Amino acid sequence: MxxxxxxxxxxxxxxxxxxxxxxxxxxxxxxxxxxxxxxxxxxxxxxxxxxxxxxxxxxxxxxxxxxxxxxxxxxxxxxxxxxxxxxxxxxxxxxxxxxxxxxxxxxxxxxxxxxxxxxxxxxxxxxxxxxxxxxxxxxxxxxxxxxxxxxxxxxxxxxxxxxxxxxxxxxxxxxxxxxxxxNQPQPEELPTEDLTASGSIDTTIEGIDKEAEDWVEQAAAKVGAISGNQYVQLDRGILTVDQLNALLASLPMEITYADSNNQSLYYNLNRQPADEMFAPRQPGQAGNPLAKCHPKAAQKHVEWVIQQLRAGKQDVVRMHVPKHGDDQFVVHNYQALHATDGQYMGINEYILDFKPIVDWYLAQTGQTLAGGQVDAVSSASKTQSAPAASAEPTMPVVDAVSSASKKS
The missing domain is CATH 3.40.50.360 (Flavodoxin domain)
Incomplete structure (x- = not known):
């Protein structure tokens, strides 16, 4: 508790x-x-x-x-x-x-x-x-x-x-x-999520087909986006775009960012080819609405995750995806992002294999793992996990909520 x-x-x-x-x-x-x-x-x-x-x-x-x-x-x-x-x-x-x-x-x-x-x-x-x-x-x-x-x-x-x-x-x-x-509440009717990203927000780049294979190139040209050895001022540092890309690509996890308009804007290129990724992404997916990034059968689950994060019901939703085999423990994490004024900015999905971290920790401390049950979807409270099928869809134990499905 x-x-x-x-x-x-x-x-x-x-x-x-x-x-x-x-x-x-x-x-x-x-x-x-x-x-x-x-x-x-x-x-x-x-x-x-x-x-x-x-x-x-x-x-x-x-x-x-x-x-x-x-x-x-x-x-x-x-x-x-x-x-x-x-x-x-x-x-x-x-x-x-x-x-x-x-x-x-x-x-x-x-x-x-x-x-x-x-x-x-x-x-x-x-x-x-x-x-x-x-x-x-x-x-x-x-x-x-x-x-x-x-x-x-x-x-x-x-x-x-x-x-x-x-x-x-x-x-x-x-x-x-x-x-x-x-006081068990009735299932809360949260606002429907527009997974087609048909609306727009302050940062939406208008006038470009979100499903275009070259959306990144078109969008960059339209807004005059910097690249290469040009500098970006961050919270506590200044990096070139090349350095920033290298830094993000070096992270031991796969990162995807979708904004509050449910448009997928970015993923880090830390594994190539795509079939070696935990959740395969394709270059043409950048700019896509989230509906385009997921098979139709998974979209209700995607909507549930976004609703929880946007409404502040949970700050992060985690899901273990066992399809990668016993030698890995791959977890999909869906983290709500907020601006300095607390406004919801979208989702950072980061995927990583926890097993090397756990193995290193056990080797360093000499400890061993004990048996027991764990939650497939973690949150602050057991009552905050995905509700029963009679209310909202429960989170599956397969990669149905990944921002890049092999079925997409």
Whole structure:
């Protein structure tokens, strides 16, 4: 189960941050907890909507992808800190990631009451219609006299406190499961994806047949694209086009980029001929709409993947493709790309054989693999994997979602 823990303070030194990190490390065998910060969240103002701010979008995506949320709040003047209230304002204005989300409240304070009044106020805030979180009743974890609670290694000293915290966490995990079962949503009707890329976006190169075999050459001529030894300024570097191509071709994986208009724009030439690739690409496929890159039978699965990534249901969809034989473990990864303002930019599909990496790791550490079952489609939550056939198509165990199918 995947949880996120929100540090309810923007202070550099915070005992509530220590508490969440302790939960994440001490109970790592029973739950995965990722600690999130609110330091970079801007001041809330309805007159200056910053819902697209990267810090707010980051919190939004992480909360949406998690099964539940733990909020650790200090107590300032008998209530929650202004920074936490400010964050909840943004997360209940245009964005509503906490709507229906199971939440557990914990808190630490310098005094005996252990943030009890702040926790009571936080419950009221989380119950507001714009927030609408599902807060676990009772089981309040109140860590008082917190300066004496942790040792030098940032572990809780008192065994009874640790035992009670484990009890609260265990009940919360049950609460998450019950909440999910009771609130099992009807299959969400996400917008239909136009796999023919008939529309256009700001970066679409108009006036050229997307299915043309020489789309790259035509498009480059139309926009005056640079090439060869001409320089490109990147985030932290300057490379020539030749250097950039060589760098991308040297990566131990196959990369394909399709934009938010579902037009396939690029793949790296790191394997030739095409039949030696994990997912064979052809030069003429650059520029094609995604419908052209996949057999018709696979297009519903392609649409499902794009819908999950565009809607923020998942940041990445992974699928093992076993057709390459026992000596390889090839995984197709579909990663959502976002602009600095959080807007969806398209998909980076990267395909690689994990087996050499695993073999190297085992050789270096002297460890061995144990048996067990794994998910064919990984995500933040088991509930986020592809739904049943009665709702949306399930992800197949063959290369049906590759951006370049041998059937295409």
């Amino acid at each position: 995947k949880l996120v823990g929100i540090v309810g303070s923007n202070a550099e030194q915070s005992y509530n941050r220590l508490l969440l990190k302790y939960i994440a490390t001490h109970f790592a065998e029973i739950v995965d907890v990722e600690v999130l910060e609110i330091r970079d969240v801007p001041m809330f103002s309805q007159d200056d909507d910053q819902s697209a701010n990267p810090a707010i979008q980051y919190l939004n995506r992480k909360i949406m992808a998690a099964d539940g949320v733990i909020i650790a709040t200090p107590e300032h003047n008998h209530t929650i800190p202004a920074s936490l209230k400010n964050t909840l304002e943004w997360l209940s204005y245009q964005l509503h990631p906490l709507d229906g989300k199971p939440v557990m409240i914990v808190g630490a304070s310098y005094y005996d009451q252990g943030s009890s009044r702040a926790q009571l106020h936080l419950r009221q805030v989380l119950d507001a219609p714009g927030v609408n979180a599902v807060v676990m009743p009772g089981n309040e974890f109140l860590l008082g006299t917190v300066k004496e609670a942790f040792d030098d290694a940032h572990n809780l000293k008192d065994a009874d406190t640790v035992a009670f915290l484990q009890t609260c966490l265990g009940k919360f995990l049950q609460f998450v499961k019950v909440t999910q079962a009771m």
